[in-house]
Amino acid sequence: MSQGKTLELFHHTDYGIFSNLKDLNQPIEENLPFHFKFHNLTENVNNVLSRTLDRYLLHLDIIYVRDSVLAALKETVTNTIKANVKRIYFRELQADIQNPLVYKNKITGFKKSYLDNKEKYEDLLFKNNYVVLVSFIHNKDAIRIRVMNNVKLSPEEVDRINQRIEKAKSYNDLAEAFMEKGDETEGAGLGLIMTLMMLKNDGLGGSSYRVESQGNNTSVIIDIPIRIQKENIQLQKTEEIIGQVDQLPTFPKAIQDIQTTIDKPNSSIAQIAEMIKRDVALSANILKLANSAAFRRGGKVESLDRAIQLIGLKELQALLYSLGTKQILEEKFPAFLAIWEKSNQCAYYCKLIAQRMGMQKDTVSNLMSAALLHDIGEIILLSLESGKMSKIQNYSASKEIASAISLEEAAFGITHTKIGALIAEKWNFPELYSKTMEYHHRPLLVDEQYKEIIFPIYLADTMIKINNEEAKYSEIPEEVLKFCKFFTSGDFHSFRTKSLESFEASS
Secondary structure, eight states: OOOOSSOOOEEETTTTEEESOSSTTOOOOTTOOEEEEESSOOHHHHHHHHHHHHHHHHHTTOGGGHHHHHHHHHHHHHHHHHHHHHHHHHHHTTOOTTSHHHHHHHGGGHHHHHHHTHHHHHHHHHHTTOOEEEEEEEOSSEEEEEEEESSOOOHHHHHHHHHHHHHHHHOSSHHHHHTOOOOOTTSOSHHHHHHHHHHHHTTOOGGGEEEEEETTEEEEEEEEESSOOOOOSOHHHHHHHHHHHHTSOOOOHHHHHHHHHHHSTTOOHHHHHHHHHTOHHHHHHHHHHHTSTTTOOSSOOOOHHHHHHHHOHHHHHHHHHHHHHHHHHHHHOTTHHHHHHHHHHHHHHHHHHHHHHTOOHHHHHHHHHHHHHTTHHHHHHHHHSHHHHHHHHHHHHHTTOSOOHHHHHHHHSSOHHHHHHHHHHHTTOOHHHHHHHHHTTOGGGSOGGGHHHHHHHHHHHHHHHHHTTSSOGGGSOHHHHHHTTOOSHHHHHHHHHHHHHHHHHHO
16 A cells, blocks of 8 residues: 655645545545645544545445544544644744754643644644645555654654554553553643554554654554454453343333323323323423423423323323333433433434424434433443543543544443443333434444434434534534535534524523
């Protein structure tokens, strides 16, 4: 997988990027490289890189490594740009970056200077033609991603990167990486180790990530084999968590009886209301649901009969899965309330997305119920492993990684999505719900028949994260956006802003 020495590059002004491709959607062919050159990692550049990676992984049917490879690519590009900025910083100080002693003395002020003057440095990268070149190429055995800049790294910088690569290889547990208290002077360190741990957990360890120096150029190589051998390094922890799922009680028979009665052709609202009234907690939860932002239609609902009437019997039948789950989990697991509130917001956004898509009423009912249920596995993990989960979520938010699934796998050997699917199977929920729980963070892996439920839930979840500055639009797969009728970033951001305003007004 060699690179050509000279490249004819076309300037795609709409994206602020140069490429050897006249058409950025050019079909992927074996041994045909895609090259992209840019100065800064803007949202448009992020979009191009993310979409290109998705196209390669889908083309070669290894999309399941998307989270870890995308995180590694973003981390590498960010660190490569920082390496370019350092040349400007040292030149301003009239200091020799290649001198190890000078480097050690002068680098201490770099991180603060870069953060305080980011716009200035971004402008100087352009004026001084410091660039990053990202290349994608594949053959029958592997994809290679090369991230190159046009500067020679100092011995200190190379040592720093290699130390972190070796450290990541030595860790058996993500908790060890979180305990890392290494030198953060340059603003890199834990980020690289964490992304390497994500790659390792996805079977991309060993030589999959390495640094090469060639004259005045430095490259980071990410190799992704087509046939990946993945092993679970956290089997004991996985068994402990699954044990908690096994100890959950069976799904409430009273709720199953209500669902069965609703199925009968002669059932009435009055009859169903009478059955529900025997369960005070269930009655209260249905009233709360009818008055929530996602389900409210007009003024406040005071009576159970009216709540059922507004929701509808068939819709209620689907929602009883989430209400029964709420009854079981809310007292046992302290993380329940926060997840339930977030899931209500997700359901509200899903309703608006469904309207945009022109979705049929029955499908909307299933979508709303699935949205309320989709994160029940996270309730378990947050309650059992609150410390590690907090660190994973903080890291994911700070790096703007929309999905922390690969980190969960590295820490626990199992994800909240898989835990949710196991709970759905234990309670004999319809397959739609178990699929939603398992794939709502990895929508591109799901079968065609479930896309109309899982794609909107993934998108609604990501909207919430973007609102909280924990994710970026560029991370959303293009297939999901198009499926949900979003064709430009402007369309999406306008919809997201209006949805947040209407949710807050309704809450």
